[in-house]
Amino acid sequence: MTDVLFTGVLVYGAETISTPTDVLVRGQRIAAIGDGLVAPPGARVINGRGHHLLAPGLVNAHFHSPANHLKGMLPSLPLELFMLYESPADEALRPSPREAYLRTMLGALEMLRTGTTSVQDDAFVMPAPEPDIIDAIMSAYADAGIRATVALDQPELPEADKLPFLAELAGPELAAAIHAPAPMGRTELLGRYDHLFRTWHGAADGRLRGAVSVSAPQRVSPEYFAALAELGERHDVPMFVHMLETKVQRVLATEQPRFAGRSLVRYTADLGLLTERTNVIHAVWVDGADLDLIAEAGATVAHNPVSNLRLGSGIMPFREIRRRGIPIGLGVDEAICNDAVDMWSVVRAAGLVHNVTGLDSDLWPSAAEVLDCLWSGGARAMGQADELGAVEAGRLADLVLIDLHAPAFTPLNDIRGQLVYCESGGSVRLTMVDGRVVAEAGQVSTVDEDALLAEARELFAARQPALREAHAGAERFRPAYEEMVRRAARREVGLNRWAGGRA
Template identity: 55%
Template sequence: MKTFFRNVCLLDGTATEGVSPPINLRVTEGVIAEIGSDLMPNADEAVIEGQDDLLMPGLVNGHFHSSVNHMKGRLPGMPLEIFMMYECPELDTLRPTPREAYLRTMLGCIEMLETGTTAVQDDCFFVPEPEPDIMDAVMQAYADSGIRARLAIDQPEVPELDKLPFLSEQLPPSLKAELSRPARVGQTEMRALYRHLIDRWHGAADGRLQAAVSISAPQRVTPEYFAELDEVSRTHDLPFYAHMLETRLQRVFGQERLEGRSLVRYTADLGLLSDRMNIIHAIWIDEPDMDLIAASNATVAHNPNSNLRLGSGIMPFRALRDRGVNICLGVDEAIADDAVNMWLVMKTAGMIHSLTEPDWLRWPQAAEILAAATVGGGVAMRVPGLGRLEVGAPADLNLIDLSALAYLPLNNAARQLVHCETGSSVRLTMVAGRVVAKSGRVCHLDRAGLLAEAAECLGAKRRAVEAAAVQMDGRLPFYRDMYLRAMRTPVPMVRRIESADPSCKVF
């Protein structure tokens, strides 16, 4: 597959408007082959007229959970630990069919591709437990959609009571026994599932589909399983996903259950903090945590919309960047962002940190945010060249209509991309050299048929989801007490905007 882009502009921070003069770009066998003003198309190349519009790298959704693509608007804002209780209870009534899993994954693929996200890291959880045919359905959707994807199995391994502070002290005996049960799948089953994922899907679709590994979070697995997955990651050079210090409660967990250590320090003490690791959220980290992350060359996955939706706090962006830490951006999930749109993530990331840094010269700049959404994501995914416009890089590209309202007039391309764009100006999306969306619509799928089937099939799950929520209501008072106790427990940092109004203090 060969494509020639004629008369396109590229981002150029040294130019007045932030774009280069028109130039040409050749794509061959899924990579950028040549860039130059003197290039001419060959007879066997499809020519795309750039119309002096902007050609830029496709966006990388650096952290995502596809399992809840069908649950937008399902829950109100609530803290993570309560949110998760309602989002993914391990109930057999919520077990999907392979077709349901395929359709819900495809919903996210369509939304991403149509708005210019060309690659995704899916830290997929499977309710009530992972199964090969459901994993296959997820990966088949990624294969059919044309997106670039990595899939990991986000599966906690220890009982619920081992993951949280204070909870066991408050529960009645029957509920305490229920939450003390071992995980539904153990290490032996998980080894087999990872073998299946890697053997069947790693490197599929000419390398567009790849595997990753996940522990969900360090407190949700045993040290032995943590080390075993790290070995899988090392052997196959896979990204390793780990949620760490997303919430204040998780900071308190370390103080109460890990002899005062943070989850970052705990991971480092196990010898498992590495450049393969994606540390997800990293909000309630302190200076020593940041030094450990920087020394390991790990990536931090920043999910600002989810962090706001769940009231988790504001990640210390500038302190991490000052240490040279690679940062990527992520949607997190449709139920916690209520969109699968990386432009909206970029806009929030470009503004939220102005509330925590008094020196405006240290606020994130638009070029930094764009880099996190492209190059930073490529580093996180461990795909050489991904997110860059350079010869030899994967041809994952967006063509942006500079005549759209967001760019009239064109004052500064980087700032307008971050602060004005919503995805509506994406003229064309290309992944691995293949055009997958034009004028805001995927162009190789039965879009209408898939969406109609998804509406019927996934809409039919609503009663089961609502019934599961009623079942979880019985746990709510105990989780609320746990959460409020953690909020009262002192921690050595501030990552939330706390009100000085006494009437706002609910605890």
């Protein structure tokens, strides 16, 4: 690996942004920061010319790569309806390993090009995560050069057990479908996790890691939840848990006997499975008691503001979460409900959406807070708070070089404000992961990007007929799911997370 010396760069810090200085990267890590550093023999020297900002690589704290090829395909719909079309367990859509590789690569390329260096991929593989598909996903991340923590997001329970009102609304004609077992049971899923960890955890000099995911508490049995928690504790890795993304999920507390009036957060805490490794994903329809439990556990919240807007899920209570000291990371969620694998759009949305909550303006997120979520919160979500998220000597060299002479920063009024509200990725000049330059001048340098994009266009164009057929098949479920969402919307739950006066 070639050492790199950045000269004349401004260094982003949480408290201050430096005057032009030098940063030396040796191997995987930042070796030194200071004026007048000398390049080691054979090192590459990159001149920042006094107007390039060296910042931590962006962290995508929550993502689902299997939908990378579907962006722009679906209209905006509530999550429960959206999922009918997003991820049907249709045998005709079972991916080949090459398809899984290419669709994973599509997201990796877009992230690296715009400065995202780390991703937490909660990969749902329909109909089931076979070892060759797991290998294809991980191989794509290995080849692209991005840092990736990957879990297998698979439901374990039948559809009727995961949603309120559905058994009644679906009627006898859909009963077999909603009560059918999940494509893969607990024992087999744990075997797939064994493959993931044995084969890939710690691969690529530690750049690739495994994680665990229950998808959501209502989608799995307590036994599977506990088994994954034990696996996560054994390897000291994050656990991904979608919680209270929608009002439908809030209503589950009273409509599913196993929850006995408890929110999904309280249910998880009562099982003893809400811990410092938990990534609480979305946390939109949470109340103060839920947030107290999350804070007490030391868990992290993964905020996905663009996805929450696209699906009409609601507005996460940002200030209440920050007030309790709960770390917040930022995530794309997935390409099909963000329509770009672009962390800059997420950053901007996080800086804007909370301004319509009716709070006093001094409680709106500041640009500095949003960037703290992006970098410090993202690193915390990944369980690498001391390794990522800052440009400091000794940390892993995951870095992005941003040109402050670009239109987004001209004239230069406030770097933090312009990073949050103005930047779109077009000012990124270089992306470094683990001390290696992986993208430069708008092009990923680790793979043949043009050839991969051409292959993906051809392969996924051929998939369109099967997708259209699967979507047509999902239509028979739509009336029942629409009524479920409407019924939940009318239910009084003691809080409101929608803008525009909806109750």
